[in-house]
Amino acid sequence: xxxxxxxxxxxxxxxxxxxxxxxxxxxxxxxxxxxxxxxxxxxxxxxxxxxxxxxxxxxxxxxxxxxxxxxxxxxxxxxxxxxxxxxxxxxxxxxxxxxxxxxxxxxxxxxxxxxxxxxxxxxxxxxxxxxxxxxxxxxxxxxxxxxxxxxxxxxxxxxxxxxxxxxxxxxxxxxxxxxxxxxxxxxxxxxxxxxxxxxxxxxxxxxxxxxxxxxxxxxxxxxxxxxxxxxxxxxxxxxxxxxxxxxxxxxxxxxxxxxxxxxxxxxxxxxxxxxxxxxxxxxxxxxxxxxxxxxxxxxxxxxxxxxxxxxxxxxxxxxxxxxxxxxxxxxxxxxxxxxxxxxxx
Amino acid sequence: xxxxxxxxxxxxxxxxxxxxxxxxxxxxxxxxxxxxxxxxxxxxxxxxxxxxxxxxxxxxxxxxxxxxxxxxxxxxxxxxxxxxxxxxxxxxxxxxxxxxxxxxxxxxxxxxxxxxxxxxxxxxxxxxxxxxxxxxxxxxxxxxxxxxxxxxxxxxxxxxxxxxxxxxxxxxxxxxxxxxxxxxxxxxxxxxxxxxxxxxxxxxxxxxxxxxxxxxxxxxxxxxxxxxxxxxxxxxxxxxxxxxxxxxxxxxxxxxxxxxxxxxxxxxxxxxxxxxxxxxxxxxxxxxxxxxxxxxxxxxxxxxxxxxxxxxxxxxxxxxxxxxxxxxxxxxxxxxxxxxxxxxx
DNA sequence: ATGAAAGCGCTAACAA
DNA sequence: TTGTTAGCGCTTTCAT
Numbered sequence: 001x002x003x004x005x006x007x008x009x010x011x012x013x014x015x016x017x018x019x020x021x022x023x024x025x026x027x028x029x030x031x032x033x034x035x036x037x038x039x040x041x042x043x044x045x046x047x048x049x050x051x052x053x054x055x056x057x058x059x060x061x062x063x064x065x066x067x068x069x070x071x072x073x074x075x076x077x078x079x080x081x082x083x084x085x086x087x088x089x090x091x092x093x094x095x096x097x098x099x100x101x102x103x104x105x106x107x108x109x110x111x112x113x114x115x116x117x118x119x120x121x122x123x124x125x126x127x128x129x130x131x132x133x134x135x136x137x138x139x140x141x142x143x144x145x146x147x148x149x150x151x152x153x154x155x156x157x158x159x160x161x162x163x164x165x166x167x168x169x170x171x172x173x174x175x176x177x178x179x180x181x182x183x184x185x186x187x188x189x190x191x192x193x194x195x196x197x198x199x200x201x202x203x204x205x206x207x208x209x210x211x212x213x214x215x216x217x218x219x220x221x222x223x224x225x226x227x228x229x230x231x232x233x234x235x236x237x238x239x240x241x242x243x244x245x246x247x248x249x250x251x252x253x254x255x256x257x258x259x260x261x262x263x264x265x266x267x268x269x270x271x272x273x274x275x276x277x278x279x280x281x282x283x284x285x286x287x288x289x290x291x292x293x294x295x296x297x298x299x300x301x302x303x304x305x306x307x308x309x310x311x312x313x314x315x316x317x318x319x320x321x322x323x324x325x326x327x328x329x330x331x332x333x334x335x336x337x338x339x340x341x342x343x344x345x
Numbered sequence: 346x347x348x349x350x351x352x353x354x355x356x357x358x359x360x361x362x363x364x365x366x367x368x369x370x371x372x373x374x375x376x377x378x379x380x381x382x383x384x385x386x387x388x389x390x391x392x393x394x395x396x397x398x399x400x401x402x403x404x405x406x407x408x409x410x411x412x413x414x415x416x417x418x419x420x421x422x423x424x425x426x427x428x429x430x431x432x433x434x435x436x437x438x439x440x441x442x443x444x445x446x447x448x449x450x451x452x453x454x455x456x457x458x459x460x461x462x463x464x465x466x467x468x469x470x471x472x473x474x475x476x477x478x479x480x481x482x483x484x485x486x487x488x489x490x491x492x493x494x495x496x497x498x499x500x501x502x503x504x505x506x507x508x509x510x511x512x513x514x515x516x517x518x519x520x521x522x523x524x525x526x527x528x529x530x531x532x533x534x535x536x537x538x539x540x541x542x543x544x545x546x547x548x549x550x551x552x553x554x555x556x557x558x559x560x561x562x563x564x565x566x567x568x569x570x571x572x573x574x575x576x577x578x579x580x581x582x583x584x585x586x587x588x589x590x591x592x593x594x595x596x597x598x599x600x601x602x603x604x605x606x607x608x609x610x611x612x613x614x615x616x617x618x619x620x621x622x623x624x625x626x627x628x629x630x631x632x633x634x635x636x637x638x639x640x641x642x643x644x645x646x647x648x649x650x651x652x653x654x655x656x657x658x659x660x661x662x663x664x665x666x667x668x669x670x671x672x673x674x675x676x677x678x679x680x681x682x683x684x685x686x687x688x689x690x
Numbered sequence: 691a692t693g694a695a696a697g698c699g700c701t702a703a704c705a706a
Numbered sequence: 707t708t709g710t711t712a713g714c715g716c717t718t719t720c721a722t
Contacts, residue, residue: 003485005699016709021701029707047485050461051405052699055396055714061460062439070428071642076421083415083440087453092439092460094407095428108432115406115437116395140348140392225629254629261631281626284570284599286606297416350715361693366717374691397715400698 004046012041024048059315061091063307064112065121067148068100073279074296075123078148081300082121089308091118102127109133113140119307123148126191143310143320147303149191157310157322159303163193166292166329167200167246168207170274173290173331174244175208177339179272183216183242185231185252187223194223194248197276201246216242220252228255236263236271244272244337250279250291257285257336272337278330287335295327302327349391357386369393404660406436408652409457410466412493413445418624419641420468423493426645427466434653436463447472454478458485464652468493471536488655488665492648494537502655502667504648508538511637511674512545512591513552515619518635518676519589520553522684524617528561528587530576530597532568539568539593542621546591561587565597573600581608581616589617589682595624595636602630602681617682623675632680640672647672 006017013020015034023030023038054060065082067075079095086093094117098105105125110133112120119142122134131154134144138156147159174182184201187194202212218235220227228247232255235242247253253275257267265271267287275282278293302325313320351362358365360379368375368383399405410427412420424440431438439462443450450470455478457465464487467479476499479489483501492504519527529546532539547557563580565572573592577600580587592598598620602612610616612632620627623638647670658665 007699017700018702018710019708022708025701031707034708047459049400049699050459051396051400052714053701054461055394055400055698055716056700056702058714060396070425071418071421073416073418073421076416076418079440080415080442083442087441087456092441092457094437095424095440096432096437097425097428111432112437114392114395116399251629254626258631279626281624281629284596284626285630286603352715362716363694363718364692367692370717376691379691394715397698398717400700400714401716401718403698 003049004044005049006046009038009041009046013037059118059311060116062094062117063091063119063121063304063311064094064096064109064115064117066096066098066105066108066112067123068098068125070095070097074277074294075148077296078123078300078303081297081302082304083300084297085301085304086308089305091308093304098125100125100127102129106133109137113137113142117142118311119143119145121145121147121303121307124151125149141314143307143314145303145307145310147299149193155322157303157306157324159299159306159325159327161193161294161299162326162328163196164200164203166276166294166331167197168204169200169329169331170197170246170276170290170292171201171204172207173333174246174272174274174337175204175210177272177337179243180208180210181213181216181240181242182210182244182246183218183235185218185220185228185235185245185247185256187248187252188219188221197248220248223249223252225251225255225258228252229259230255232256232259233263236260236265242271244268244274246274246276248276250275250277250282250289253289253291253336254281254285257289267336268339272339274331274337276329278332282332283334285336290334290337291332293330293332295329298327348394349389350394351391354383354386354391358382404463404656405461407439407462408436408464408466408649408656409439409441409454409460409462411441411443411450411453411457412468413443413470415440415442419622419639420493422641423468423645423648426642426647427649428645429642430646430649431653434650436653438649443470445470445472447474451478454482458482458487462487463656464488464490466490466492466648466652469496470494486659488652488659490648490652490655492644500667502648502651502669504644504651504670504672506538506639506644507671507673508541509545509548511621511639511676512542513549514545514674514676515542515591515621515635515637516546516549517552518678519591519617519619519682520549520555522617522682524588525553525555526558526561526585526587527555527589527591528563528580530563530565530573530580530590530592530601532593532597533564533566542593565593568594568597570596570600570603573597574604575600577601577604578608581605581610587616589613589619591619591621593621595620595622595627595634598634598636598681599626599630602634612681613684617684619676619682621674623677627677628679630681635679635682636677638675638677640674643672 096108218231441453563576627634
């Protein structure tokens, strides 16, 4: 069925398009009579043409969002937050993924600009170092907000998890139970967040007056169960094995859990265990896995809000203020790290 | 920095906008000289205004996608497929979620129409029965493609998983190992897909010449681990307990796994177990859980392709052909259902 | 090979 | 209170 335009309605009512437009947008100076007439005609088959309106207003009320992987559970949560916050303010979200590829990140950001968005939300790919492609967007007067994985090289608002505090809390929780031999399975050096978790681990040890024992720090390159398995086995083979393990990731913790089980060690009685990310499976495992939850949904929400605020500021000709938010990670204590009795050191 | 328009370039080069437009779009009749001049000026600061182009072409190369929950792992996979397929054909995807609410589904579909999309991909909410809101979209010449949860009440293309075949394969796999006492933990009656899995179970029994034993069919209302736990316990308390269980969902299977473990039963030696959905955790569990994988990514891809094809057909004035695709589910056999030896019945 | 002009559908300043 | 007019930035006949 063919859609009606303003002109169709105008002809039907016997006025000009301007009048119809005004009637529809509730302008003050409009006679009740014509308003009635317009409304009557309008209900039949009229809807404003979105593109025409947007061209006129020079704003499309759409933002672009780029994540490394849409399917990753963390990003799925972030996207949910982005969409909810954007829709709450009358905007829509176009979604793209970079597949953790620098080249694709460049491609999709360019294409988002070309398709017409009012701003972009970007989580940098692991490969990304140079951010010239994002600076290019800013040159086009498109605000960019970074979240998750960010870069100090870009002058933009950012929203991230407090991985340091998460690592600190996880470790301190173990130490607070009187355990002194607490090990850490850390991730590779590169992604900043795993480094922060390790830093939090060290800070907690220091806060409890304990030295960092290098043999208690195992490292895995890929944060996968197989590597967690190997690291845990290695740790438990030490002459003085740890009483607890803080793993950089749930995947790693799950691998460690398997290794401990195979070694005939009980969790948490023999070894307490804490993971990171709080995957949905944590509470389904046996024993349920303690973990540090990353506020994915909130990160998405706040990034969305910051971006929309900047877009508004740009439209209003106000100065655009950047903001850097660091959201708390939340330790969720479950069976795997909750000892019935806190043994003496 | 202010963006350049066609007119800016035209003035700089000393020609009209029409010429610039033609030069940029590689029209045949254009002198090499002016083309050079235009290209030189263009590289400085010109990018076509997306909204102006779209208004002119009367097509925005954007589709809307509505899922019940963005954060759900199955939909995250679907979305990934939708986005990849759309981008492969030069389109973008605006994402929305209905939160499994009929009212919100109506709201977001209306808003997607109002914001301007060329078509919609929709997975109906569990609450949705009436599809007038989608028919309304079709009345606006917007093609709609349904995926995942569909409705026969709407005349539209559909893409779904073959849950029946998945249920059949899971059950047959257990029966093929010589087990005869195979139980099923089914879901509530409403969602069509859980009913199909149950139907597949019954068909497999029949194919192996076995009767349906009602006491071997347990039912849970919500597909959650706690209910799986209870159902498994109930099944194993039978005078003649089953040798295998096919659970309607991984969550249910995980609960069952816990129940079997607590009862001191070994999996798969005492009881074999198969779930459905193939969550990422399946291979992390101990024993690794066999499960039937739903082709989420492919569903998204194909739905996207069908929609874009219909949009194209509509533009070309060709008749729009609807298509109904049923994608195979894939049984992934892991430890939990792989007996070393197939015992006699 | 290029220019002039119409128009996509809408909004808004200015007139009347 | 309503009509007139002038765009938004682009594409595409139709002339030249």
